[in-house]
Amino acid sequence: MQDRMMNGFEEIVREHGKAIFNYIFSLVRHKELAEDLYQEVLLSAYSAFDTIKEPAKIKNWLFTIAGNKCRDYWRKENKAKQFWKEEVYSYSSNVEAPPLPEEEVLHKYSVEKMEETVMSLPEIYKSAIFLYYFKNLTLIEISKRSNIPISTVKTRMRRGKEHLRPKLQFLA
CATH class of the missing domain: 1.10.1740.10 (RNA polymerase sigma factor, region 2, helix turn helix motif)
Incomplete structure (x- = not known):
């Protein structure tokens, strides 16, 4: 056997x-x-x-x-x-210096501009992008929350990014 x-x-x-x-x-x-x-x-x-x-x-x-x-x-x-x-x-003994006030302001400005730009997207793309990048949800969590298939979430993310790319050239 x-x-x-x-x-x-x-x-x-x-x-x-x-x-x-x-x-x-x-x-x-x-x-x-x-x-x-x-x-x-x-x-x-x-x-x-x-x-x-x-x-x-x-x-x-x-x-x-x-x-x-x-x-x-x-x-x-x-x-x-x-x-x-x-x-x-x-546990590293290398302690980083806190960011300079100018760096904090620039970072905050960039985040605000990014959020503003995302919010200007069409609603169909805005929610997926916002939940993923600003609320740190996974694609599966977005799919469940929105009650749409994960493939649709991925497509909306891709298309949303395509819409964002030309608008975010100023942050690069």
Whole structure:
């Protein structure tokens, strides 16, 4: 039984392995990292191989595992970056000097001008841009709050930015 399962898994790896590796590489764009994640995908797939109920969907199942492994890696990577940003630098002995009053005024002016410019957008784009940049909501939160699909939120964000770009040349 174990031998037959091993042969079946090897056949699947021969058939889909290259496509899975290429998929992982397309997501992470780093060969060694892609190889490591590919190995993790194969280990996970092998350990759950006997639970497959629909052999016809094995390729999709492998791609799902690969996508999840990449997502897990990114989450772990972001947490490490967040740690360095928040924890390590907060213990740093280098204390920054407070901004000069002129810098504070210029920054406040820029933020006010930016907000003014966003508020001049058509309503359909204004709410998505405002909630994202000024209220720090995620795209999913905006989607739920506005009761519209996330793809619509993304489209409105993109189009809103296109409207803003020429108006914000003065801040650059």
